[in-house]
Amino acid sequence: MKTLVNVARYHLVDRMTYAALPWGILAFTFVVNVVIAALAPTPKGYYTGAVASFYFVLLAAGAVSLTRGLPFGMMLGVSRRTYYLGTTALVVSLAVIYSLALAILAVVEGATGAGETPCTSSACRGCCKGPGTSRG
């Protein structure tokens, strides 16, 4: 159990990869999208899929944890199973925390009036906000 926690702590030593990088890149894409939406408004607004950047950064972090993190873990006498369990425990905890944070941001986004379901059907003509609406 202690080893499991240590594996999770081991990943968190590199806070850059697990905390700073995903949120930093998400913030950056958001700003870029807002600027684009402001400079080149379209009547239907934008569907940017910016949140995907968050998932991809964490996906890359997961891959690196296997190629770089595991060998050092094994040098320190961590079994593959414990490494897997410790990493999984960390990833699940982060997923819970980060999805809560994203959910809160979604509420904030909704309150600003942006980020509604994009208009794909002609039946809902008129439900869109005016030009310049950015959708996350």
Added chain:
Amino acid sequence: MIPTISATGLGRRYRDEVALDNISFVIEPGSVTGLLGRNGAGKTTLMRIITGQEFPTSGEIRVFGEHPAENDPVLRRMIFVREEQNYPDLRVEAAIRVASWFYPNWNDELATQLLADFGLPRRRRIRKLSRGMRSAVGIVIGLAARAELTLFDEPYAGLDPAARQLFYDRLLTEISEYPRTVLLSTHLVDEVADLLEHIVMLDKGRVVLDAPADEVRGKAVTVSGQASVVEEFVAGRAIWHRQRLGGRAAVTVPGPFDDVALARARAMHLCLEPLSLQQLLVHASSKEQEKVSA
């Protein structure tokens, strides 16, 4: 007493290549064993099996009396420092900190001292270090961990001779202050010869020598002097190697030599020189090859 490591008929086969062939040996607690052999002899494969990173295809390995594969209580008691170890993108001090969490006997002062001795910049990222400095990081962690079983697999890649000497010195002081079982694989045999208590030598995946170092040291002697006198002296002994230069000869023969033989050599004005461990191993592996080809 349960041996630290015991291998019985251990084998590892990759498709059509045999890496380890029916290996059996025992390593007692508290000993310093040299795992010697040429490149590709199977040293790293054997160490990977001992540390549970690889699985044997036949035979059995036991570490602290148990199977090491995926066995946390056993793995927790060992550290495996290997050549060209892959590190995550961390600063030196962060890697040291991480390692300290995993070992109950970790010694922080020792780690700090060793970092200073090897001149390692604590704040630098490991990936930015030179090859030798990266090796030094592994050595610092391996020594400071004070794990019951410490495995070093040619840990000195890129280290200069002075730093290698520092490693040997520190290893020696450390094991006398805090005894543990050490398995050190190397091909710089003469450099570590004084450190080793036991020797296991591999050649082409098989154990060709498994003996206490003291026994191995006195095993062969090079007799040199006037050719005819040398030949007279070594008559009846197995000749390992013969070299002639003009009227002089140098012949390598296996020991032992008793006091009578030594007195006789002195009387005949012959020079007797024990073979160094390294020369001995070169002979041992070439003899093995003859046996194979014969």
